Amino acid sequence: MQDHEVIERVKKGKADLFEILVRRYEGKLFALAWRMLHNRADAEDAVQEAFVKAYRSLKRFRGEAKFSTWLYRIAVNHILNRLRKASRLREADLDLERMPSILTPSDAARQKELEVAVARATDQLPPRQRAIFHMRYEEERSHAEIAEILGISEGAVKASYHHAVTKLRKSLKGFVPQGDKK
Numbered sequence: 001m002q003d004h005e006v007i008e009r010v011k012k013g014k015a016d017l018f019e020i021l022v023r024r025y026e027g028k029l030f031a032l033a034w035r036m037l038h039n040r041a042d043a044e045d046a047v048q049e050a051f052v053k054a055y056r057s058l059k060r061f062r063g064e065a066k067f068s069t070w071l072y073r074i075a076v077n078h079i080l081n082r083l084r085k086a087s088r089l090r091e092a093d094l095d096l097e098r099m100p101s102i103l104t105p106s107d108a109a110r111q112k113e114l115e116v117a118v119a120r121a122t123d124q125l126p127p128r129q130r131a132i133f134h135m136r137y138e139e140e141r142s143h144a145e146i147a148e149i150l151g152i153s154e155g156a157v158k159a160s161y162h163h164a165v166t167k168l169r170k171s172l173k174g175f176v177p178q179g180d181k182k
Helices: 003-011 015-037 040-060 067-085 105-123 127-138 143-150 154-172
Strands: none
Touching: 003 015, 003 040, 003 067, 015 040, 015 067, 015 127, 040 067, 067 127, 067 143, 105 127, 105 154, 127 143, 127 154, 143 154
16 A cells, blocks of 8 residues: 555544554664664654654645655654754764674674774764765665755755765774774
8 A cells, every 4th residue: 555545544534554654664764763863762762753743743744745755854853853952962872783794703893893983973973964964875865855854955965965975084084993003
């Protein structure tokens, strides 16, 4: 069932069908919230609150944008508001993927060090740049879709993404894994 079909049925009183949309988008929204908030509980809360707001606002959804874009915009705005309220960014609670078993132990250690360095550098980006970087690089969303989600121009998205990449390159320029230092 397509999003618009589910939405129409929910609007007509079949509230339980909203669960289809939750299951369809909760993973992607959680990945974004996790990347922005660095805390599982906060990310879960942010996603839940975004879905609650979307459900309560569904009658006002006119379908001019894709539902996923509208939902992302709600979630991003909610996450950015949470970050604005925080007096400082929390330390990253890194949850890195397991390394492939074909790597030697020293290669795996260097790879993990690089992932930690990239995650820390990404954490230093301003919240909007971090969101744009995540949606563009990790989720491979188009500049146009990100612009629509954030309610900014496509040029602003491109500029923010460029600045984020430039900052990441600068942060990682001299990175040498500890095992490679002599």
